[in-house]
Amino acid sequence: GIFYSVIFMKNRQFFVGFCFFSMVSCHQGKSNQVVSDLKIKIMAGGRNPEAKLENTVNDYWIGVDRGVGYLLDRGIAPQRIFGDFDSIDAKHHTFVQSVQQKEVYATQKDETDLELALDWAIRQDPKEIHIYGATGHRLDHELATLDLLYDLVMHTTQIFIKDEQNEMFFLLAGCHKLARDERFRYISFLPYSEMVEALTLEGFQYPLQQRHIKKGRSLTVSNEFCKNVGTISFQKGILLVIKSTDSKLDVLL
Helix, strand or coil: CCCHHHHHHHHHHHHHCCCCCCCCCCCCCCCCCCCCCEEEECCCCCCCCCEECCCCCCCEEEEEEEHHHHCCCCCCCCEEEEEEECCHHHHHHHHHHHHCCCECCCCCEEEECCHHHHHHHCCCCCCCCEECCCCCCHHHHHHHHHHHHHHHCCCCCCEEEEEEEEEEEEEEEEEEECCCCCCEEEEEECCCEEEEEEEECCCCCCCEEEEEEEEEEEEEECCCCCCCCCEEEEEEEEEEEEEEECCCCCCEC
């Protein structure tokens, strides 16, 4: 109790000048220093998103197996590709053969192609990693991807899983500010550890004060913003945050 309370109060003071960021965290597990503006975007080989993909000069694209084709069909040439490429369309074979930054693996291996790509991406120490094409297809792969992110939650890079109706990421214990995102009506806070202790939600339609939430409980599902900035704080545990909408997005950021 006392240790967490002292850190929490220090971090609440730290937040005074930063409430306009889309997401600012003040817990000890993350560094506030941004090493670079590099944003790595990974297209996995699950369901092909219907939405357009934002592509900026700071984006470094990785194609994973069938995901290489998903990018090429959108006019995006990935800078690096991973996989065994046994499921890629014939029309994309020429690109696969010609690309220089290529990691080819056997079909039978201990890791998934996405795990191998994510391991490489995290070693580059980017500002953010965005993963597409990892949801809405095989449930075993979708859950395995969440576990991959959970395993990397202590890293300074913020990692997101995105599709046309959802955006997911993890939060460590501490104090966090989230700006309202008009693209997503709903926001859920799901305990991914066995217990999230002293969860407080402010600026949301359904606020909480110092509640202990066990994994598997639905109390924090489908909340909504009631202010432009919401505050999430908790003393122990790991939260999976899911922003969602009923209607599909036209563009994935």
